[in-house]
Amino acid sequence: MNNTIKQKSTFFLILVTYLAFISLGLPDGLLGIAWPFMSERLHIPLESLGVLLLSFTMGYLATSSTSGKIIKVISLGVLLAISCLLTGLSLLTYAFSQYWHLMILASFFLGSGGGAIDSSINTFAAARFSASTINWLHAFYGVGATTGPLLVTLMLTCKLYWYNAYIIVAGIQIALSLLFLFTYKNWTVATEETAEEIHSGYLQTLKLPAVWVNILIFFLYTGIEQGFGQWIFSILTKSRFISEAQAGLWASAYWASLTIGRIIFGILLTKIPVNKVLQGVLIGIVAGTSLIAINMTDAVSLFGIIVLGISNAPVFPSLIAVTPARIGKEHAATAIGVQISMAMAGASLLPGAAGLLSENYGLEVIPKFFTAAAVVLLLLYFLLPAKQPETSESD
Structure with missing residues (x-):
C-alpha cells in the first residue's frame, strides 16, 4: 500500500517537473523572434538585447546561487508557484510596457x-533520476522553447501583433503558478530530502579543479545554445534577407531539433x-556552428541549424x-547551483558579446564567434577527469 502511494507520488512529481521545464522554455523561445519588433517599438537598437539579457542574468543568479537556502525556508511547490507568478507578470510587462x-x-x-525553478529542480533531479530521465525532462524545456517561436510566428502570419504571444504565455505561467500552489504539499518530502544534501560549503x-572546468563548460555551452536561439532570427532576416515567416520556422526548427x-538521447543513454x-x-x-558560419547556401545553413540543435x-x-x-x-548541490548560475551568465554574456561584435563587423560575425566558442568548449571537455559514470540504466 505504502509502495503504491510512493509510486503515485513519484509519478506526480515527475509530471509536475515536466510542466516546470515547459514553463522555463516558453519565454526563452519567444524573445528570439519578438526582439526585433520589441526593439522597434521601444526605439532602441538591436544590440540593446545584451542589456536585457544582462538584467535577466542578474535576477537569475540572485536566486539560482541561493536556491539551497531558499528551499530550506519554503517548500519546492511554493517556490515554483511564486516563481511562475513572477515570470507571468514579467511577461505581461514585456507585452504592454512602452518604457525601456x-x-x-x-x-x-x-x-x-x-x-529559482532551474537550480532547485535540477538539483533534485540529479539526486533522484538517471541521465536518460533528466534528458527527457530537459526535452520538455525544448517543448516550451519550440512552442514560443511558433506562437510568435503564428501571430505574425495571422496579421496579429507579436505581443499577443507574450500575453498567452503569461496566462500559462499564471495558471501553472496556481497548479503549484494548490499542490504544494506534494512537494514537501522532496524538498526536505533535497535540503538535507545542501550542506557542503561553497x-x-x-577548491575542486573539476568544478572550475565544469563552470567554464557550462558557461560556454549555454552561451552557444541560447546565443544561437536569440540571434538566428535576426541573422536570417537582417543579414541573409530571408522572409520573417520562413526565418521563424527555421528558428523553431532549431528548438524543435533540440527537443527531439x-x-x-534519453533512450540512447x-x-x-x-x-x-x-x-x-x-x-x-x-x-553545426561551422556550417551556419560559412553560409554556403540556405539549405546548408538550415542543415547546420538542425545539426546544432540535435x-x-x-x-x-x-x-x-x-x-x-x-x-x-556531498558537493553536488553546491556544484550544480554554481554551474547553473554560470550557465546563465554565459547565456547572457556570450550573446551580448556577440551583439557588441556585430556593431563593428556586422551580424555575420556572430556565427563565427560561436564557432570559436564551440572549439574551446570541445577542448575543455577533454580536460575533465576521465572517471565518469558509463551508463544510467535506472531511475
Whole structure:
C-alpha cells in the first residue's frame, strides 16, 4: 500500500517537473523572434538585447546561487508557484510596457523566477533520476522553447501583433503558478530530502579543479545554445534577407531539433556511455556552428541549424546528471547551483558579446564567434577527469 502511494507520488512529481521545464522554455523561445519588433517599438537598437539579457542574468543568479537556502525556508511547490507568478507578470510587462527601463526591471524578475525553478529542480533531479530521465525532462524545456517561436510566428502570419504571444504565455505561467500552489504539499518530502544534501560549503566545493572546468563548460555551452536561439532570427532576416515567416520556422526548427534530440538521447543513454555521447555531440556542435558560419547556401545553413540543435540536446542534462558522480554527492548541490548560475551568465554574456561584435563587423560575425566558442568548449571537455559514470540504466 505504502509502495503504491510512493509510486503515485513519484509519478506526480515527475509530471509536475515536466510542466516546470515547459514553463522555463516558453519565454526563452519567444524573445528570439519578438526582439526585433520589441526593439522597434521601444526605439532602441538591436544590440540593446545584451542589456536585457544582462538584467535577466542578474535576477537569475540572485536566486539560482541561493536556491539551497531558499528551499530550506519554503517548500519546492511554493517556490515554483511564486516563481511562475513572477515570470507571468514579467511577461505581461514585456507585452504592454512602452518604457525601456521598465522592461529591464521586468527582465530581472523574469530571471529571478527562472533561476529559482532551474537550480532547485535540477538539483533534485540529479539526486533522484538517471541521465536518460533528466534528458527527457530537459526535452520538455525544448517543448516550451519550440512552442514560443511558433506562437510568435503564428501571430505574425495571422496579421496579429507579436505581443499577443507574450500575453498567452503569461496566462500559462499564471495558471501553472496556481497548479503549484494548490499542490504544494506534494512537494514537501522532496524538498526536505533535497535540503538535507545542501550542506557542503561553497569554498570547499570551489577548491575542486573539476568544478572550475565544469563552470567554464557550462558557461560556454549555454552561451552557444541560447546565443544561437536569440540571434538566428535576426541573422536570417537582417543579414541573409530571408522572409520573417520562413526565418521563424527555421528558428523553431532549431528548438524543435533540440527537443527531439533530448527525447532520442534519453533512450540512447540507457545503452551508450555518457562520456562517449558527450564527446560525439560536442564535435557535432563544432560542425553545426561551422556550417551556419560559412553560409554556403540556405539549405546548408538550415542543415547546420538542425545539426546544432540535435548536438546541443544532451549536453546540459547529461552534465547535470553526472555531476554527483564526478564531483561527489556531498558537493553536488553546491556544484550544480554554481554551474547553473554560470550557465546563465554565459547565456547572457556570450550573446551580448556577440551583439557588441556585430556593431563593428556586422551580424555575420556572430556565427563565427560561436564557432570559436564551440572549439574551446570541445577542448575543455577533454580536460575533465576521465572517471565518469558509463551508463544510467535506472531511475
